[in-house]
Amino acid sequence: MQVKIKDVAKRAGVSVTTVSRVLNGEKYVKDDLKAKVNKAIDELGYAPSQIARSLVRKKTNLIGVIVPDLTSSFYSTILSSIEQVASANDYHLLVCNISEDIDKELKYLNAFQEMRVEGIIIMHEKINEPIRNLIHKIHIPVIFSSVKPMDQKFISVIVDDYAAAFDATKYLIELGHESIGFIGGDMRDITSGQNRYSGYRNAMAASGKKLVYEHIRFGDYKVQSGYDQMKDLLGTETPPTAVFVVSDDMAVGAMNCIRDHNLRVPEDISIMGFDGSLLTELVRPKLTSMEQPIHLMGRVTMEVLLKQIEGDKMPDEDVILAHRLMIRESCRNRNDERN
C-alpha cells in the first residue's frame, strides 16, 4: 500500500493541510513544522499522487502526441525537440505510434480525451471524418506539426512546402539540368503531397520546361519506395539527369537504386532530397536537400501549444518556418561542362 498524505501528517504530528502546504511550497508554515514534515516525507518515502492532484486541480500536465512512424529519423527528431520543451515546462508526453492504422489513432484520441491531456500534437494529415469530428468535439487544443490537414480550423507549424519545392527545383534548373524528374509523396496529402508537387511543376513551367510525365512518380516517403520509383525512372527511355525527391528517406532509396544499377550520383544522375534529416550527412555522397528546420519545428510546435493551453493566446494562424537549401554533394553542376 502506497503511503499517503495522511500517513505523513500523522508521522509529523500535523494536519494534512500543513503537509499539503509544504508540498506546494506555500509560505505560511513555520520552519520547525516544515522540517518535521520533510523529515516524515523522507522517512516514509512519500511521493504525492499526481492522479489525486489532477483530480482536484483539473490539471494533468499531459500532452498527447501522435506520430506516424517512430522509426523515421524525421519524426523522431521532431519528437525529441517536443519532449525537450515539454519536459522543461513540466509537461509529460503520452506517445502513440500509428503506422497507417487509422483505427488506432481514433482509439488513442479517445484515450487522450479520457486521460484529460491538455493538448494534442499530430504529425500526419490523413484525417478522416470520424477523427475530424472527434477533434472538434473534444475541447482540447490540437496542433499539427510539419503537416497541414485540409480543415481550416486546425493550426499547423510547417514550412511553405510549395515554395520549398519550387526553390529546390529551381536550383536543379540553375545547375543546368534540362530533364528533371520528380518522386513525390501521397497526393492525398496537401502539404507534402500536393504542395510539393505544385512547387515542382511551377518551377519547371517558370523556366519554360515541359513536364515529362514519364519522369514523375509518387511514393510513400519511405526508403523502399524511393528505391522502387527510381527503378522505374531508370527504366524509361531517357532517364532524367536530375531527380527531385520529396523526402530524404526516399532520396536515399533513390541513390541506392542508382548505385545498384552501376550509375553514379551525381555524375550520372543528381538527387535532391527534402527534409534535411540526419541521413543527409550520413550517406555518401552527402545528400543535397531542401531542409526543414526540424528541431525548431518541434520546439515551436510545443511552445505554441503551451501558449494555447495557458490561454495566453490562441494563434489562429499557421506558423510558417523558413526552409533552407542545404547544398551538399548529390547534385552536379552541368553548366560549364562540355556536353
Next chain:
Amino acid sequence: MQVKIKDVAKRAGVSVTTVSRVLNGEKYVKDDLKAKVNKAIDELGYAPSQIARSLVRKKTNLIGVIVPDLTSSFYSTILSSIEQVASANDYHLLVCNISEDIDKELKYLNAFQEMRVEGIIIMHEKINEPIRNLIHKIHIPVIFSSVKPMDQKFISVIVDDYAAAFDATKYLIELGHESIGFIGGDMRDITSGQNRYSGYRNAMAASGKKLVYEHIRFGDYKVQSGYDQMKDLLGTETPPTAVFVVSDDMAVGAMNCIRDHNLRVPEDISIMGFDGSLLTELVRPKLTSMEQPIHLMGRVTMEVLLKQIEGDKMPDEDVILAHRLMIRESCRNRNDERN
C-alpha cells in the same frame, strides 16, 4: 466544464451507479436503461475521466519509458515495438528522452512515481547511486531493455553481448583477416562496453592473434565518434584490414571516414557493425552486422513487464535473445585471394 457521470445520469434519468455499470459493461442492467444511458452519453459527448477512475481503481495503465536518444534508429525501433505491445494491452507510454542528462532522468523517475506508472522501462545502463536507490525504493516493476546495469536485482532483456562480439570477431578471423581493429563503446557500460570488448579480445586470443592496442579505440556509439576513431586508426602505421565496430551508427561513421580518405570498403578495409539497425540496409556497401533482434527485444521487454505488473510471475532472470550474424557487403574474404 467537462461533462461528468452525474450529468449523464440526470439526462438519462438513472443513478450514477447505473451509468457506471453500463460504462463498465456489467450485466445487471436492463436493455432499455442501457439504451437511455448510451443515448445520453452520445448526446452529451461524455468521456469518463481516467484520472478519477485511476484514483479509485488504483490502476493507471501507464508505463514510463526512458530512452537515451530518441533520434537513434536503434532506440526508436525498440520503442515502437514496445508501444505496439503496450497499446495492444491498453497501456500507454510516457516517454522521456534523457540525452546524457542524468538529472533529467532522476526528475522523470520521480514524476513516474508520482503519476503512479505501473512499470518502467529503461534503455541505458549508466545508473548512478541516487537513481539506483530511487528505483529500489519505489515499488514499481522496472525492466531494462538492451542493456544490463551492474545491479543484480534488475532484470534485463538483452542479447549475450560477449558471445555476439566473440562471434563477430571470429567471422572476421575466418575471413582471413590478420589484423583486426576494434572500435568499442563506453567502458563504463557493462553490456555494450565491457562485454563486447571481452568478446573481441577472447576471439582474438582463441585464434592466437595478439592484440594491437594501437588498433583498439573507444567511442560513444554515435556516428561522429565512429568517424573520429576510424580516422585515428587510419593514422596508425599499418592500419588494420578489418575493424569490428560495436554499433551500426559508429560503423557507418567509420565507413564514411574510410571513403573520405579515398579508401574503399570492403576492398581496402572491412567493417563489421553491431545492432542490425535500419542503417545496415541503407548504406552502400550494405553493412555486415551482428544483429540484435531489435523488434523482438522491444516486444519481449513489454511482455515481460506486463507479466510482472499483472503478477503472473516476476521473472528473476534476464531474458537472453539470440543474436545473428547478418552478412552483407562490408566485409571482404581474404582467404582465396593472392596477397
Next chain:
DNA sequence: ATGAAAGCGCTAACAA
C-alpha cells in the same frame, strides 16, 4: 436490477 452513500488521495475554502 437499481440506487444511496462511502471513499480513492489530494487541494482549497473557510474557520479558528
Next chain:
DNA sequence: TTGTTAGCGCTTTCAT
C-alpha cells in the same frame, strides 16, 4: 499560522 471539511469524478459495497 494551522486545522476542519467539503469536494474533485468516479467505483463499489451494501441495501433494497
